[in-house]
Amino acid sequence: MRSPEARPDPAFALLELYDAALPQVYGYLLARCGDRAQAEELTSETFLAAVRSARTTGGPVTPAWLIGVARHKLVDHWRRREREERGLRLVHEEQQVEDPWEGEIDAMQARQVLERLGAHHRCALTLRYLDGLPVPEVARLMGRTVHATESLLTRARAAFRQAWTGGSDD
Template identity: 35%
Template structure:
């Protein structure tokens, strides 16, 4: 069995390389038409071919049609994460008394990056993931009341960091 895998591996790799060379421009164009962003399209196409390689290693057959179905699924995930990020920016902006001006409002992300890990985690669980206090408690391994206390402290820390970054800008 060991020698059989060794023999088939170069053939699989050659076949996959040919598929990649032939189909990457089409998958990239498909993603670019739907995102309007070259960088995002590259990331999506790369993810499609990463999934395709795993599919090949698992013994599946990767066809151009399979690649486009996979690309559509990866795009769906991309759209959902973009929507969640926009919602996170909006909700955090409201929480500090200032609506986020756009999804690209880097002040919110910079503020989140500057927070200690526990504060950032409870904010992300509550606002990004939309978990209830009980659900967040299960994730964090603490009680519901502890989540409310942590969330209060995290909001306060976020507000302080966010306000200080707004004053220095």
């Protein structure tokens, strides 16, 4: 009978990558959620998920892969937040307005406006316009159909526009 050989924990590969990848993952999340505490929490969730995955699948871990994990953690966060917000307010349908995404906008003001939006709107707009993902990928990440995601994006742009202009639809 052979004695079992000690195998190194595949999660140790993450230790080598951690110092280099931490600023990238944290920066990605902070730029999208705008809240340091939340970005720190999501960063820790990202690395814990990476450890679990490395132990179960043993696949290669790269900074790009970690950003993908962080994106999923951010989407999950927004889903949880939306469920919480939905439980606290009545759901009302917003007016659909033509898409005037023209010109340049101030990044700081845009982040403040995004913070005032509901989590589902913030999630859709961030994935589509900040991450530059196509609508089908946004739909897949949010667990929605493409048609439902297109409708959500229309409503999210209208909500963003209204928050940007301070309530006027001009």
